Amino acid sequence: MPELPEVEVTRLSFAERIRxxxxxxVRLGKPLRWPLGLDPSALEGRVVQGVGRRGKYLLLQLDQGLLLLHLGMSGSLNFAPQQPPPGTHDHFDLVTSRGTLRLHDPRRFxxxxxxxxxxxxxxxxxxxxxxxxxxGEGFDLEAFQxxxxxxxxxxxxxxxAGDLVVGVGNIYASEVLFLAGIRPTLSATRLSAPRAARLHAAIREVLARAVDRGGSTLRDFASADGQAGHFQLEAMVYGRAGQPxxxxxxxxxxxxxxxxxxFFCPVCQQR
Structure with a gap:
């Protein structure tokens, strides 16, 4: 499932090209998790002014309104000057003057x-x-604690859960807690202020490093320009059960x- 780093990598890979x-x-394929919310033809002629992100949502800011895109469990975006005919799992094409943005989503979540x-x-x-x-600058340590x-x-x-801090999905939660030296089963209420500060810093460091490495490609993730991620190659604990x-x-x-x-190390991560 694409997590925050993969979504941010996707954004960076096409935001300037589509601006x-x-x-x-607009071409719609099979129904996705939620309806578009207006007639697709109503989007014709509108201009993409930028691409933002909130959590795992990409925000295509238009001159009138915005499109919120979520990749679900298996989705990916591709932006190219020309796209081949849509396949079975291609469910949304945004055809623009600079290329076509296509959502490929086998599970349609x-x-x-x-x-x-x-x-x-x-x-x-x-x-x-x-x-x-x-x-972002709004990730306040005191509010986090x-x-x-x-x-x-x-x-x-x-x-x-994502209601305290967004985007720390399953892969990165294990990596963050390892870097902070904290056991994943520890109750949040028992975390001391110094350890909460370490956790706060670890969240920033791990997610920023993941973005820098292009995200994690465990199955078929690729950015909107077709590049695979490499963070999984340097994971400290995720997917490494039984390994040293x-x-x-x-x-x-x-x-x-x-x-x-x-995934965790029973020695490096304290209770």
Missing amino acids: GARIAA GAVVWAPGEASPRAQQLLGKLGMEPL AGLKKRRGPLKQVLL CRVCGTPVRSLRQGQRST
Whole structure:
């Protein structure tokens, strides 16, 4: 599933190329998770002014309204001057004066939704409950510490929930907690202020490094210009159960939390 680094890498790979493009046509394939919200022909003639991101949503800012794109479980975007005829799993084409943006989504859990603006009720249904952006200036340490004190669940689950900080998905939660030296099963309310500060810094560092490495390609993720990610090649614990810890040599362990696999080092990560 694309996580925040993959979504940000996708954004960076086409944002400047599509900026200023005029929409010529919109093609819809099979229904996605939510309806578009207006007649596709109503988008013709509108101009793409920029591409932002909120959590795992990409925001195509138009001269009138915006499109919110979510990649779901298996989606990916490709932007190219020319696209081949759409295949079975190509469900959205935004044809513009600078190329065609195509959403490929085999499982169809992704979405493309139009809203009048980011503050509109339609957009806030999707964005309104998202937590702080970990890569932005708004990721405040004191607010993060206060939020942890209000959550009784295990830290791994608190990070995945997305209502305190967005975008720390399953891969990166394991990596963040390893870097911070914290056991994923520790209750969030038991985290001391110094350890919360280490966790806060680790979130920033791991996600920024993942973006720099092009994200993680575990199956078929690629950016909008077709480039695979490489962060998975340097993962410290994720997907490495039974292999020696890269720091201390102790075999990495795995456990199930909320139906998801968690990876940790029993020596480097304290209770």
